[in-house]
Amino acid sequence: MRPRLSALSALLALALLGGLAVGVPANAAPGQPRPTVGQDQPADPGDAIARASRLLTSRALPANRHFDLTMTLRDVFMSRDRLGFFDSVRADVLLARPTDGYQDPGGDGYHGRSAEICGKRLCVHYALHGDDAPRRMRWVHRTLRVMASVWDFEIDQFGMRRPPSDGTRGGDGRFDVYLADLGNRGLFGYCTPEARVPHERFSASGYCVLDNDFSPSQYGAPARSSLRVTAAHEFFHAIQFGYDFREDPWLLESTATWMEDQYADGSNDNRRYLKYGSVRRPGVSLDTFSNTRYTQYGNWAFWEYLSERYGRGIVRDVWQRADARGAAADDYSVQALRQVLAHRGGLAQTLASYAAANLDPARHYEEGTHWPGARLAGTLRLAGTARVVRTLQVDHLAAENLRIVPGAGAAARHSLLTVDVDGPDRREAPAVSVEVRRPGGRTVRRTVALDRHGRGSTVVAFGTARTSSVVVTAVNASTRYRCHRMTSFACGGKPLDQNRGFRVTATVGRP
Known part of the structure; x- marks a missing residue:
């Protein structure tokens, strides 16, 4: 369980996040074992901390771009066992919940009192005062309804395993969602792993943060639409962290972006990324991940190709192969994909058919008339x-x-x-x-x-x-x-x- 920061530690962390301490080494703990499969630890833990700090504290990021704070915070979480003292303090600040107040000075901590409304499986927390406070209570209730609907879709209907319980963090074991003013930082929302599941090395509980109003003036889309696609995407990350938080980032992001279209089919927000992925750019590797080029978001189309031919359960099958809990296979992403496709023509022929389909998407996809064709x-x-x-x-x-x-x-x-x-x-x-x-x-x-x-x-x-x-x-x-x-x-x-x-x-x- 992550220790709570003292007031002195919080002030120290503020100074570190603000750049007052420069060149602090990220010392790895001696003898720390490496994962045997899956995405390895980031080469420089301090780099993930610096990126997360920049994304959380910036006020100049354009809201029409998707900045990958979830994967950055995931990298911070993965690096914690390798950090020295000062970077450990910075990591605790970045992973703190908004309700930790002064103990979460990384950019989204509530200043003042907060409240929550809860359903059977979820709680939505919100600030009562300040920039993070939602303007209307009906938005808080709407967020709870949408999150409950996303839970029903992704867990009860789609068949994914529910996120691990966080114990008493956030008040009780229900999944926690926090509202904060993220639009002026170019962020839609994010989720972060927070604590490892007991007796499981690579499964973690977590929480999510979503914007407090999804104002069309900031996001360029109807507020309800932005809420629905963001909730579907980010909650799927929370589910993924329960399977294997180290999993390869292209798989984490491409399947979460695919999930947007499954839950909120009419929103079509993820079409904006097709020009970056393998539909438009077939020469870019399917397992590419980049913090600036968005290929992993555009590659949701690969899962759409598979699901339109074999049913959407094929995505669940890949995640079950990638599951690190218990006696599961614990394949890394491409291993899992290859195994699932072994009795469906094989990976090579699937990729050839996929590439050929992308020459004329209108003929091969349900909504392909709106897609770009392959270069x-x-x-x-x-x-x-x-x-x-x-x-x-x-x-x-x-x-x-x-x-x-x-x-x-x-x-x-x-x-x-x-x-x-x-x-x-x-x-x-x-x-x-x-x-x-x-x-x-x-x-x-x-x-x-x-x-x-x-x-x-x-x-x-x-x-x-x-x-x-x-x-x-x-x-x-x-x-x-x-x-x-x-x-x-x-x-x-x-x-x-x-x-x-x-x-x-x-x-x-x-x-």
């Missing part, structure tokens, strides 16, 4: 009898698309296009597909069979009368890592098969 690595225009060679460089868990179109001089009929591929060998899990689009919009997709050396070939009808375009999609589905290398990829690892080449030879001829 192309290039376009080849072939006419007559021609032969062109192009090499696609593809990172792990990513794809590249090469389009081939008949030129003006291409024979209207009787031409054939031969596509020869020379890619990585089988252990690096390459996959290649070809999509042929006919005049009028009909498409035909086929998989290119690759031998153990990554070589394969296919022949398709070509010419302006029979073919509008041919797109070759090359996928690097490698899941080979050297884990615990302090990266933001799966298992905190270094991917072993980056930037692999697929040599594509396109030849036009007559039969």
Whole structure:
């Protein structure tokens, strides 16, 4: 249980957060064991503390961007066993609840009295005075109703395990949500793990903080909509922390963003991130996490692709494989995904189908008419009898698309296009597909069979009368890592098969 800070410690923490103590070393506790699977400890615990402090205290962050305070506070929590004295004080301040008052001077502590309203499973706490106080009590009641609805959806309907009890923190064992003025810091809300579950190394209870009114002037959207998507997203993080708070951040964020659309389907707030993820940018690895580029938010579309084909329970299945509690499998993210897809065609073919679907989302997703399409690595225009060679460089868990179109001089009929591929060998899990689009919009997709050396070939009808375009999609589905290398990829690892080449030879001829 986190010790409460004394008034002197709180004043010291204020000074440290304000930058009065510079260069304090983040000393790791000697002999502290590393996790054996999952996301490794942050390389520099002090960096997570500095980021969290900046996000909590800033008054100049634009509200139309999603700043990842939840993952930053998660990193602070993960680092606590490695911190020296001064950084431990700073961490306690950052992880303190708003109702800790002067013991939570990190930016969201209530100044003065607070109150709460509770339901059967949740309590919503709010300040009675100051900037954090909600303007109308009906907003407090609305927040409780929405959180209760989110609980029903994510736990009772979707089948996830309820967050671990926090004991008497916040008053009793019910889950706690706090309202605070977050909009002027560009924050919608956040959740943080707070205390490890007894006898479990990697399961933690926590609490959430949401904005106290979601004013449209700050968030650019109706207040109810912002509340619904934020509540669905952040509460799913609290659930995740009960499974494994060390889990890879791309999995934590992409599935939480996917959950927004499952609970608040009409809000469509998460569409704003599609241009950053693998729908629009297929060459970016699926397990990428960045504090500035938002790829992990855009990759909610991958879970949408899976759930529309196999049912949304597939996301729950992955989290059950990633569960660290008891005798669970405790796979890290990509291991869990690979296991769940093993009997559904496998990860490589799934990624190839996903990449091909993103060429024309309107055809392949329920709401795809509102989605951007995938970028192309290039376009080849072939006419007559021609032969062109192009090499696609593809990172792990990513794809590249090469389009081939008949030129003006291409024979209207009787031409054939031969596509020869020379890619990585089988252990690096390459996959290649070809999509042929006919005049009028009909498409035909086929998989290119690759031998153990990554070589394969296919022949398709070509010419302006029979073919509008041919797109070759090359996928690097490698899941080979050297884990615990302090990266933001799966298992905190270094991917072993980056930037692999697929040599594509396109030849036009007559039969």
